[in-house]
Structures are given as structure tokens and as C-alpha cells.
Amino acid sequence: MKIGILGGTFNPPHIGHLIVAEQVRDQAGLDEIWFMPNAVPPHKVMESNVTAPQRVAMIKEAIRGHRHFRVETIELEREGPSYTYETMRLLRGKHPHHDFSFIIGGDMVEYLPKWKEIDELLSTITFIGVNRPLYSNDSSYEITSLEIPAIDISSSRIRNLAKEKRSFRYLVPDDVYRLIKGEKLYE
Numbered sequence: 001m002k003i004g005i006l007g008g009t010f011n012p013p014h015i016g017h018l019i020v021a022e023q024v025r026d027q028a029g030l031d032e033i034w035f036m037p038n039a040v041p042p043h044k045v046m047e048s049n050v051t052a053p054q055r056v057a058m059i060k061e062a063i064r065g066h067r068h069f070r071v072e073t074i075e076l077e078r079e080g081p082s083y084t085y086e087t088m089r090l091l092r093g094k095h096p097h098h099d100f101s102f103i104i105g106g107d108m109v110e111y112l113p114k115w116k117e118i119d120e121l122l123s124t125i126t127f128i129g130v131n132r133p134l135y136s137n138d139s140s141y142e143i144t145s146l147e148i149p150a151i152d153i154s155s156s157r158i159r160n161l162a163k164e165k166r167s168f169r170y171l172v173p174d175d176v177y178r179l180i181k182g183e184k185l186y187e
């Protein structure tokens, strides 16, 4: 099977993530998209007190009902920064017959040269880069670039809106909205 991994912090998951996943699944002809939350993001500080199980619960709400979307929690099983080269080694060992791609937005395309063991990653998986407002989708590496409808939504914007008690309705799927409101996350 052809699997697209959408790795992220998902703090919280938003409609940008879903649009990226669905556009890439369709355009690249992938069988499944696995939403893979990291334990500790390698390049940024985890803001908010939201726990990993709460992030997983939000992802499950976000993808419920889509038969080609799954959540993959392998990075939550180890401590320290979630370096992708380690994760992909584990996933390839566990699923030797799957063909993995790793999906990234423009911010991560720009950051790619700083990823740990980037040469190993480039030689073992395909990176699929998608455009994201304010970032370039150009890379000196051989990655696949796909064009999607531009979505100017980020988790940090949603956290800020929630903190300021402003509306973020419709920026996240309805079930995620209800969960955030019900558990008073990010307030």
C-alpha cells in the first residue's frame, strides 16, 4: 500500500491539516494517510498544557468517518525529540511492504535542510511538499511538490484565539471544536 504520513504536533488539529491530507491523498494516489502526532517536536517548544492523549483524541475526532485516514501513535511510545529518521526506520521495519511518503507544508520544506539525518531520509522515503501561505515550497532537494488551495490557518493562531476567548469556530472540525470547548483546552 502507498501510505502518506502527515507528521505533526496537532495542537490542535485544524481544517488545514485535513485539506492537506485529502488533497495529497487524491493528487498522489495514496491508499491511506496516517496522522502521526509527535511526542516532542524536534524544532519548536510545545506550547500549552494539552497532553499527548488529548491531542490524539482531537485527531480521532477530526478524522472520524474518513475511511482512508488513520492515526499512528508510534512516536508517543518513545521519549525525547521525535526525530523522523528514527520513526521511519521503525515504521519501515514494521511494515516492510508499504511504500511511505512524508507530507510537509511549506514551513517544513524550508526547514528540511536542518532535519536530523536528512540524507538518510531522502534516500528512503519520498517527501511531498505542499504550499502554505508565507512560505516557499521550493527546495534544493528532490521532493514532490503539490499545489493545494492555500489555507492560512495554523494551530498557533487557534491557540491564541481560544486564549483570548475569540472565535475559532469552523477553523477546526465541529467535533474538535466541541472537544476543545468542553474540556476548556487552551483557555
Ligand SMILES: Nc1ncnc2c1ncn2[C@@H]1O[C@H](COP(=O)(O)OP(=O)(O)OP(=O)(O)O)[C@@H](O)[C@H]1O
Residues within 6 Å of the ligand: 006, 007, 008, 009, 010, 011, 016, 017, 020, 103, 104, 105, 106, 107, 108, 130, 131, 132, 133, 151, 152, 153, 154, 155, 156, 157
Ligand atoms: N495551513 C496549512 N497549509 C499547509 N500545510 C500545513 C498547514 N497547517 C499545517 N501544515 C503542515 O502540517 C504539518 C503539521 O503541522 P502542525 O501540527 O505543526 O501545525 P501548525 O499549524 O504548523 O502548528 P503551529 O502553529 O503550532 O506551529 C506540518 O508539515 C505543517 O507544515
Ligand SMILES: O=C(O)c1ccc[n+]([C@@H]2O[C@H](COP(=O)([O-])O)[C@@H](O)[C@H]2O)c1
Residues within 6 Å of the ligand: 006, 007, 008, 009, 010, 036, 038, 041, 042, 043, 044, 082, 083, 084, 085, 108, 111, 114, 115, 116
Ligand atoms: O527529524 C527532524 O529533524 C524533524 C525536524 C522538524 C520536524 N520534524 C517532523 O515534521 C513534522 C512536522 O513538524 P511540526 O513540528 O511542524 O508539527 C513532525 O512529524 C515533526 O516531528 C522532524
